[in-house]
Amino acid sequence: MGVAVAQVSPPTGSRVHYLNESYGIKSWLFTTDHKRISLLYLGSITVMFFIGGFAALLMRLNLLEPAGAIVQPETYNKLFTMHGIIMVWFFLIPSIPATLGNFLVPMMIGARDLAFPRLNLLSWYIYLVGAGFTLYALISGGVDSGWTFYTPLSSIYLTTHVLSAATGIFITGFSSILTGLNFIVTIHKMRAPGLTWFRLPLFIWSMYATSVIFVLATPVLAITLLLVGLERVLHVGIFDPAIGGDPVLFQHLFWFYSHPAVYIMILPGMGVISELVTAFARKRAFGYKAIAYSSMAIALLSFLVWGHHMFVSGQSVYAGVVFSALSFAVAIPSAIKVFNWTATLYKGSISYQAPMLYALGFIGLFTMGGLTGLFLASLAVDVHVHDTYFVIAHFHYIMVGGAVMAYLGGIHFWWPKMTGRMYPDLWARFAAFVIFIGFNLTFFPQYILGYLGMPRRYAMYPPEFQALNVLSTAGASILGIGYLIPFVYLIWSIRYGPEASPNPWKAKGLEWEHSPSPPPKDNFEDVPVVTEEAYAYAASEPARV
Amino acid sequence: MAEPLVPVRTYTMVFVALLALAALTTGLAYVDLGPFNTVAALAIAAAKMLLVALFFMHVWYKPGLTRIVILAAFFWLSLLVSMTLIDVFTRNWTPQPTGWLPGS
């Protein structure tokens, strides 16, 4: 961005960079380098992803037959609970922020680290402790409250390990809060000279908006889980209707966090897509300011819509109307982004490497998921499809078709920067296709199943739904294989992949233009001075073949 | 240092004001003012909070960003409270059915 880096980097092996500047397990476990911490997180969340995915596999296998094929209903309840808890809190919420965010936020703004490097390391340890409690709950017999912990079931009646699971999530929440706090202060206070707010990469805008949500929503989850825990331990009746407690009040508190949480899961993905689309269309972002403002609008509006999860809970119809109207409003900034990405692609010089395939998949699938969100926001329609597979399909289109694809696209895009190695492109494109096909085969039938009336969280179903369920399970197997492929070749590439140049994609951005691959421990030789707008691609640039 | 040095006199005056307000709110609680008891108590608490924040925590002397952070926190909290209360207060505006059977 205005400062040329004329260095020709020597082969990775002989140059000192953040991966080889010190060796030994202590240099990793006690590191305060944001780049190493991002890799620590990468390893941890990948482990959790496969555990949560395994639970999903068992669920889908069970649903091959109407009477349940492999597990008892009690076990099934535990499976969907653990799948939800692990995927939401231990994979999706940390995924992009803690891996790509930790790595890129300082680099993209020209800083040498985050504002509070030790807090960053602490947040990883807190994540591990939280994961430990939750895995303990899993191993010692599981939880069957659903990831939503609705009371009074969770607070009074269940005898499963609700407390350890809730404790694990409570603890991990602080990991999120610290990450968000770190990003907010870093972005405000540590931008390089010349890097004004409207010259920032859109990924940074997304991370900033995400961090605002982290910081304001997560504490409410913490107090809510604390109340559930206290109710269980002390046998008091805060949410017990028998003594005048209000279960719907729990839902207000829970969803006040959990709805913004879903935007925590998608906003970083949107940030990645902005980077991928501009890089692989070699064009400036169309409507940069619109995208930036939309990110902030989403952060605010996401807090105003939580009641749309409670339309049939006994919540007042009038409150329902308010939440419904606001839920329509929150779709607008997301739609603006989709239009702007599309306009960015128009007349761009597009190349179809794996990251771009993931980005294109995101745009299509996120749009479908988002539109079905509008169906759900309509009060009358929601009465029909609430608690059915329609809802499941909706959020998986956004979280898997959207967020996970953005995550994979980002991992692939920045892999050469993070590791100094290139992955095999053909395998990567192949995997992207497998994932896209497997995903749609898994989840599109679920829209139909839900609309036809199949309830969610049921271990068995009426026989007329079997065909679609079998289709969905077949898709899930393909999707699972699709996820394994990158797992294999990415790890392979660390040792055997060809060494990457500082900027293999010829992309714009401080992390690409001002730093070798992998970067040195201090990120840059000299602090960059920024004089250009973001994505300052030349008017007509040839596509990279 | 960009931070101005707040004089002891300022701190002392703020402290005296805080004590006076605390005494006031305690005293008012022994007088029956109906619903105004709550309003007065909250108003006095808000005033005390402002004094502590502005002078003991130096917000009076700080640039806008600090104020934005605090205002944002309270604004977001007000969203939680107000929209929850929208539900709680309007629940019995529509008749609540008591069961499935006709006549209920």
Add this chain to the structure above:
Amino acid sequence: MSDIAPASGALVGASDLPSTAADLHHQFEEIEQQRDAGNMGMWVFLATEVLFFGGLFTTYTVYRSLYFAGFEVGSHLLERPFGAAMTFILLGSSFTMALSIHAIRMGRRKLLCALLLLTIILGAIFLGIKFTEYAEKWHEHLVPGLNFHPTVDQLRGAPGDAVDLFLCFYFFMTGLHALHMIVGIGLLSVMAIRAWNRSLSQANYQQLEVSGLYWHFVDIIWIFLFPLLYLIGGPR
């Protein structure tokens, strides 16, 4: 304001604290940036605490509006003089805390340590009163879940369940607050030790400032807890 000292590091007067500046951490370019970031970090953290306690305040608000009679009776079961005393004590501790910042700016180590010690002692007295209250509630069998058997006199016609709910909030809110007080006392103890052995200085006192912010915030929480728990309704 005419009596604010010039905005420079040099302050006239006797000083027995070293003027060594803080270490500049590698991720920052200037010490001012580091201070700014540290302060902003604490303010953002306090924002999270507002939402954390805020969830409790929300739940409280809902139940108070639904069960005002029970909440009023419950409130009258608490000792207002104790509550008032605790309020005055905490306000005093905020005053001494603010003065301690002034002391370090003037470089007066012994005064700084005395003020910090006083702040800690006031905090400890607060906690002493609080735990005495808790013990009293236990003896009166007014602890929800563990030991709750109110007498007819105590209930004064209000539904027992509503009084139960109120007392849940009393214990949860003051308990959470007390936990934060304990953390605060720990923080200030560390600050006092560092002040004593000269790790803090006129040019390097940001951690004290940030600890002070935390302490004042905990005081503000009590400023609201006092009327919301102890002063519901008018006289008995």
